[in-house]
Amino acid sequence: MDAQVGLEFLEYAENGRNSRFAFLKEPEPDDAWKKRIENEQRNRAESEAGRTRLSSMPSNCHIEHTLKCNFYCPHCSKGYDPYFGGELSKEVIDKALDALLPYVITADITGFGEPTIGSQYGLLLRRLAENGVKPQFNTNTSTLTIPHIEVLVQARARIMLSIDGGTRETFETIRAGGDWDRLIHVLHCIRRVRMIYNRGGWFGISFVAMRNNIHELSRMVRMAKEFGMNQLLVQDYQPFGALFDDQSLRSEPERANRIFDEAEALAKGLDLELLLPPRYSPGVPSPRTPLLKKFLTTKRIFPQRRRFPQGCDHPWKNLRIKQDGEVSPCCFSNRKLGDLKDQSFENIWNGWRYRFFRRRIQTFLPPPECRVCHVYEGINQGNPGNTMYQEGKLLKLLYHLESRWDNWKARRKQASSPDRPNFFKGKSLKGN
Numbered sequence: 001m002d003a004q005v006g007l008e009f010l011e012y013a014e015n016g017r018n019s020r021f022a023f024l025k026e027p028e029p030d031d032a033w034k035k036r037i038e039n040e041q042r043n044r045a046e047s048e049a050g051r052t053r054l055s056s057m058p059s060n061c062h063i064e065h066t067l068k069c070n071f072y073c074p075h076c077s078k079g080y081d082p083y084f085g086g087e088l089s090k091e092v093i094d095k096a097l098d099a100l101l102p103y104v105i106t107a108d109i110t111g112f113g114e115p116t117i118g119s120q121y122g123l124l125l126r127r128l129a130e131n132g133v134k135p136q137f138n139t140n141t142s143t144l145t146i147p148h149i150e151v152l153v154q155a156r157a158r159i160m161l162s163i164d165g166g167t168r169e170t171f172e173t174i175r176a177g178g179d180w181d182r183l184i185h186v187l188h189c190i191r192r193v194r195m196i197y198n199r200g201g202w203f204g205i206s207f208v209a210m211r212n213n214i215h216e217l218s219r220m221v222r223m224a225k226e227f228g229m230n231q232l233l234v235q236d237y238q239p240f241g242a243l244f245d246d247q248s249l250r251s252e253p254e255r256a257n258r259i260f261d262e263a264e265a266l267a268k269g270l271d272l273e274l275l276l277p278p279r280y281s282p283g284v285p286s287p288r289t290p291l292l293k294k295f296l297t298t299k300r301i302f303p304q305r306r307r308f309p310q311g312c313d314h315p316w317k318n319l320r321i322k323q324d325g326e327v328s329p330c331c332f333s334n335r336k337l338g339d340l341k342d343q344s345f346e347n348i349w350n351g352w353r354y355r356f357f358r359r360r361i362q363t364f365l366p367p368p369e370c371r372v373c374h375v376y377e378g379i380n381q382g383n384p385g386n387t388m389y390q391e392g393k394l395l396k397l398l399y400h401l402e403s404r405w406d407n408w409k410a411r412r413k414q415a416s417s418p419d420r421p422n423f424f425k426g427k428s429l430k431g432n
Contacts, residue, residue: 001185005146005192012146019147020122032102033132039103040317047316050362052355054316057103060136062320062331063096064088064111066118071140071177072425073164075208075237075247078113079176085423087119088323092340096321099345101131106158108136110331111323116143129155138162138206140178141186149186149193153201160206160233161187166219174213177426187227194228204231209277210247214256217263224272231273234260236383238374250385253280277374277382278309284385291400300392303364307390308379312370315358319349329357332378333369365395368403 012019036059043056068085069078077083100107109115109124115137128135129151136158152159165171168180190203205224209217217234224232239245249256257279267274285294314330321327325341327348328334337357338348348354361370366379376382391399422429 001188002192005185005188008146008189017147017150019145019151021125021147021151036103036105040105043317044313047313050358052358053350057349058100058317058319059104060106060108060318061096061100061104062108062110062318063093063124064320064322064331065093065109065120065124066111066115067113067323068117068423069113069140070117070142070426071114071175073174073176075164075174075210078423079425082421082424082429084419084421085113085428086323086419088321088325090120090123092321092325093120093124095340096345097127101127101133104133106134106136108331110137114140114142116148125151125155134158140175141183142178144186144189146189146193149189150197153193153197156201158202158204160204161229162206162208163220163223164208164210165213166216166223170213170216174208174210187223191227199228202230203228204233205229206233206235208235208237209249209256210237211249211252212247214249214259217259218266221263221267221270221272221274225267225270229272231275232267233275233376234263234277234382235376236277236374236385238372238384248286248385250280250284251286253282253284256280275376275382277376278386280383281386281389284389291396295393295396298391298393298396300390301394303392303395304390307387308366309381309387310379312361312373312377312379314377315354315361329354330375332373332375333367335367335369365398368399368406371399 039056040059043054043059046054046056065088066085067083067087072079074080107124107128109121109128111118115121116139125135134156135152138160139162141161141163162175163171163183164174171180171183172178194200194203205220207213207217207220221232237248239248260276260279264274264276285297318330319327319337320330320333321340322334325339326336327338327340329337335353335357337353338351340348343351357367360367361379370379371388372384373380374382374384380387
């Protein structure tokens with residue numbers, strides 16, 4: 001297949017590289033890059049000092065420009081429920097980029113959907129590339145073609161491919177809407193185009209580890225190495241009401257840890273960067289365990305000191321602009337810290353809500369969404385079960401009360417929202 005891809009690239013090049021991405025060219029370096037580096041250094045210093053009011057601007061932004069997805073994976077709510085597939089307006093995108101482009105080094109354009117099918121995807125890529133900002137996003141790979149991949153390589157993009165299975169059966173079961181043959185073709189295209197450009201760009205694989213695919217982790221390590229990926233990131237599966245709620249590895253810690261050890265040894269021998277969540281602690285309750293049972297079986301009254309394996313610098317270096325214009329601190333939080341439709345970015349970045357969030361995430365009682373965060377860079381280092389197991393009864397009670405309050409507010413907001421489901425299983429609902 002590699003030879004076939006090479007011929008496809010030659011045909012594409014000989015025909016003048018005609019594609020909808022033809023306008024994208026890597027800009028020449030200028031003084032703007034030096035300004036960004038200086039801002040990032042100041043930003044890092046303020047983060048390490050724990051300051052809440054910042055003189056620096058974020059070095060990364062997260063722009064959720066679409067909620068639509070052409071897949072309907074059963075471990076995601078988009079796999080079984082109709083949903084509102086909204087998109088961020090061009091006006092809000094322009095307002096955000098005008099304020100942020102002089103400072104950000106990378107821009108993540110992943111949303112709760114497939115970013116490459118959004119109507120503003122081309123606009124975002126163009127503005128980021130022309131200003132020397134590195135695009136970054138997660139993709140299900142379904143839209144990637146040779147011209148598309150070439151542009152991402154030229155733009156020095158950082159792309160994470162979501163692949164939750166190392167065989168046809170597992171991949172097509174979990175990544176519903178995906179096609180194994182198409183996936184393999186895309187991986188060959190990525191390898192060939194990167195070879196032509198001397199391994200340009202950055203490509204990794206994200207693998208959500210569950211009971212029904214963890215046995216293929218070593219196969220995923222070999223796949224990542226075979227296709228020249230920079231990294232294989234393994235993420236803990238955090239159920240949130242999906243059909244796969246019995247798939248958490250917390251119920252099989254010994255099996256999961258053994259497979260993690262085997263994959264780690266294999267990756268080391270192959271010289272592949274493998275990021276794993278902390279090993280699963282025996283005795284950690286399953287996410288499906290009723291709250292009352294979790295509370296009664298918790299022996300500690302007070303939380304264990306230093307239960308978080310690391311800090312999180314997202315509230316200092318990052319912000320997320322949601323598809324409705326609201327600003328939240330990261331991809332895992334829906335907490336409203338401001339609204340770009342009627343506020344300036346500067347007022348939001350150092351507003352009281354952002355300052356309070358930065359303060360709270362450094363305490364023994366971080367925000368509830370941080371408590372359950374399974375993102376590798378978060379305070380749990382990708383395994384929230386371990387840290388929740390060390391909370392103690394008092395914190396569990398406080399979090400329960402706060403979550404009920406937050407759920408009540410979310411229901412009120414949803415009831416008053418004009419947005420209605422218009423997307424289901426990868427397609428628009430007729431009549432919307």
